Amino acid sequence: MAVGPGTLPEFYPVAGIKLGIASAGIKKPGRKDVVVFELAPESRVAGIFTRNQFCAAPVVVSRRHLAESAPRYLLINTGNANAGTGDRGLADALQCCQALAEKAGVNAAEVLPFSTGVIGEPLPVDKIVSAIPEALAAAREDRWAEAASGIMTTDTRPKGASVRIDIGGYPVTISGISKGAGMIRPNMATMLGFIGTDVRVAPDVLQALASELGEKSFNRITIDGDTSTNDACMLMASGQYGGPELTADSPHLPKLKEALWQVYLELAHAIVRDGEGATKFVTIEVSGAFSQQEALDVAYTVAHSPLVKTALFASDPNWGRILAAVGRAGVADLNLNTLEIYLGDVCLVRNGGRAEDYSEARGQAVMDRDEITIAIDLKRGAVNETVWTCDFSHDYVTINADYRS
Amino acid sequence: MAVGPGTLPEFYPVAGIKLGIASAGIKKPGRKDVVVFELAPESRVAGIFTRNQFCAAPVVVSRRHLAESAPRYLLINTGNANAGTGDRGLADALQCCQALAEKAGVNAAEVLPFSTGVIGEPLPVDKIVSAIPEALAAAREDRWAEAASGIMTTDTRPKGASVRIDIGGYPVTISGISKGAGMIRPNMATMLGFIGTDVRVAPDVLQALASELGEKSFNRITIDGDTSTNDACMLMASGQYGGPELTADSPHLPKLKEALWQVYLELAHAIVRDGEGATKFVTIEVSGAFSQQEALDVAYTVAHSPLVKTALFASDPNWGRILAAVGRAGVADLNLNTLEIYLGDVCLVRNGGRAEDYSEARGQAVMDRDEITIAIDLKRGAVNETVWTCDFSHDYVTINADYRS
Numbered sequence: 001m002a003v004g005p006g007t008l009p010e011f012y013p014v015a016g017i018k019l020g021i022a023s024a025g026i027k028k029p030g031r032k033d034v035v036v037f038e039l040a041p042e043s044r045v046a047g048i049f050t051r052n053q054f055c056a057a058p059v060v061v062s063r064r065h066l067a068e069s070a071p072r073y074l075l076i077n078t079g080n081a082n083a084g085t086g087d088r089g090l091a092d093a094l095q096c097c098q099a100l101a102e103k104a105g106v107n108a109a110e111v112l113p114f115s116t117g118v119i120g121e122p123l124p125v126d127k128i129v130s131a132i133p134e135a136l137a138a139a140r141e142d143r144w145a146e147a148a149s150g151i152m153t154t155d156t157r158p159k160g161a162s163v164r165i166d167i168g169g170y171p172v173t174i175s176g177i178s179k180g181a182g183m184i185r186p187n188m189a190t191m192l193g194f195i196g197t198d199v200r201v202a203p204d205v206l207q208a209l210a211s212e213l214g215e216k217s218f219n220r221i222t223i224d225g226d227t228s229t230n231d232a233c234m235l236m237a238s239g240q241y242g243g244p245e246l247t248a249d250s251p252h253l254p255k256l257k258e259a260l261w262q263v264y265l266e267l268a269h270a271i272v273r274d275g276e277g278a279t280k281f282v283t284i285e286v287s288g289a290f291s292q293q294e295a296l297d298v299a300y301t302v303a304h305s306p307l308v309k310t311a312l313f314a315s316d317p318n319w320g321r322i323l324a325a326v327g328r329a330g331v332a333d334l335n336l337n338t339l340e341i342y343l344g345d346v347c348l349v350r351n352g353g354r355a356e357d358y359s360e361a362r363g364q365a366v367m368d369r370d371e372i373t374i375a376i377d378l379k380r381g382a383v384n385e386t387v388w389t390c391d392f393s394h395d396y397v398t399i400n401a402d403y404r405s
Numbered sequence: 406m407a408v409g410p411g412t413l414p415e416f417y418p419v420a421g422i423k424l425g426i427a428s429a430g431i432k433k434p435g436r437k438d439v440v441v442f443e444l445a446p447e448s449r450v451a452g453i454f455t456r457n458q459f460c461a462a463p464v465v466v467s468r469r470h471l472a473e474s475a476p477r478y479l480l481i482n483t484g485n486a487n488a489g490t491g492d493r494g495l496a497d498a499l500q501c502c503q504a505l506a507e508k509a510g511v512n513a514a515e516v517l518p519f520s521t522g523v524i525g526e527p528l529p530v531d532k533i534v535s536a537i538p539e540a541l542a543a544a545r546e547d548r549w550a551e552a553a554s555g556i557m558t559t560d561t562r563p564k565g566a567s568v569r570i571d572i573g574g575y576p577v578t579i580s581g582i583s584k585g586a587g588m589i590r591p592n593m594a595t596m597l598g599f600i601g602t603d604v605r606v607a608p609d610v611l612q613a614l615a616s617e618l619g620e621k622s623f624n625r626i627t628i629d630g631d632t633s634t635n636d637a638c639m640l641m642a643s644g645q646y647g648g649p650e651l652t653a654d655s656p657h658l659p660k661l662k663e664a665l666w667q668v669y670l671e672l673a674h675a676i677v678r679d680g681e682g683a684t685k686f687v688t689i690e691v692s693g694a695f696s697q698q699e700a701l702d703v704a705y706t707v708a709h710s711p712l713v714k715t716a717l718f719a720s721d722p723n724w725g726r727i728l729a730a731v732g733r734a735g736v737a738d739l740n741l742n743t744l745e746i747y748l749g750d751v752c753l754v755r756n757g758g759r760a761e762d763y764s765e766a767r768g769q770a771v772m773d774r775d776e777i778t779i780a781i782d783l784k785r786g787a788v789n790e791t792v793w794t795c796d797f798s799h800d801y802v803t804i805n806a807d808y809r810s
Binding site (some may be wrong): 069083084085086087120319326327332348397398 | 456457458488489491492493494523524525583634641678709712716718719721724725726728729731732733734739741742755758759797798799802803804806
């Protein structure tokens, strides 16, 4: 299941960023399971990685290479996460980078590896290495759609976004792809996101954009609260557009940020819409908090509550479950008598209990929709936060209980 | 579904503690839904209550009455939680106490109210008040089994424990009942526990026992991580056994504590075994932690992971899910290379990856059992903690999605 139409956009090619797809037969013969990004010289890359303490070998290597060199290649495989694989996993990831580097005539440190798939099994290095020439030979700027399919694991559909804007009179393109149907895809770990643009951006500004936009989009979605060992989201800027470098004080930066934000959000939302077993796309807005931590604690507690999620699946306007989740979010001295909770435009809770004008029929009308907003105003401060999640259905259990069978 | 046989024990009556059961017809005509505990004068009561910020009206009133007076009566109803009901809820709870107090010739503050059931609907005070005379008239010391059924909501079976020990040559009886099949039972909120003994214990010692034993038993079980608005667990001591008062330095205190611990643990475990949709009873032991917080963070992250819980349901020794949950538990600087994870007596993770001697067949043999222990040794410090949980099945979704239909 998935929420909404979910068709891929028409991708604009990004000057200086080529994509090659090949088949290594990691899990299934003939499946396109290796994707290579080839970046023009002078390109800059920034990114964010999983916060799971046990990050996978490719995450360790990518972080290290990113600190050492300007990346020229990204090498992505599905079907095997190379996670929980110890020292051998690190050596395997490096060996793949080395093989690509030799073929392409760059240093191994200029290659960033990404893996997604089964945790705890050795990476099939030989298969991946043998697919690299095909991927390199196939690299073109107009293959975003194929790459979107190439990085999928059990996603039910490919995910992408693409926009064109004008920065100071120069056209700028941003295209991106993502994969994932849970914060973790159990044996098939991971959420990955790759966003490319031809704009030229100062390195510190690029990393600031990658951090802030990733934080507010990919780090605000949750399917099941399980953080993958392999999560990564990379922002690539080839610098091949016609204009000057954007720095921290560039008047055009807000416009770029706005366009990037649109792509980040679309890609992150696409993951929620394709959440395991999802039948609802749910926005949880917390306002009036004292602090960001407090706002996020409330939002995630509601978003992760199995009782709220099963009520959403049942289209049941079961406001007591939302109230109870807010109450156990660990926020001290919450005042039930002043906070308000809305389902869509219908007030559920006001003055310490069910809102006087609430009726089951009005709540039901909102719950019957595919896309639902739960808004919680804590009436304590001025901080707002939004997270996105999906419901919890029979199919979630089926998918995760039957996965290896 | 439920795990294990779950038959009620033979209850030993507790001198000085009578139980009366009556039918108020709160949700179903004829259902025994009101239970009254009548305590002999000089009895002492201690307890712990929910940490949900939005605790229900009866919790507010019970806490207040417990601080003001020595309780003589506990009044429990099922079918309505009197939660999320604002000022009216408080007045309703008080009115029920008042009605019982008048019939019994005590003060309203000597009555503790407890409610469990639908959140957010007004308490049917008239129905409860009209059932009180029947409950009082029926009160006898040998009705623990009926009371165990009388406090059920959607529990699939009544829960109880009863032991007899000898304290300094005097026989002491401890009997207890509990209800609940989730930390919260959505519209039918709550876990409740009532333990009675005839021993005489100093008030501060009784509260210390209630706090410590409740913390290590009822506060260490989790079905779905959702904390009810109505949870309460009361320890009642009538003082009618033949011996002297036990104080903090009594040599017999450890023996009493051990016996109470047995009853607390049995009642708490009975709730997990009857967890919504449960097919497995799971013990999660974390050892080698620096701090209690760290041990509990790891234990609860594993216990609440939907991916671990669905793997347990599928009897799938999916160790990567356990490893990923430990890694995202928020413990800084965890060392994957030294920690060890066991499933029963089978080592899953050692030296940074899958244990060398692990085999799928050995993992499967443990997973096929009804009762499973996951042991995580962090190898950082000397603190251990244990929590108990159940798996996550299709029936959990069915129960919680179809609840109001």
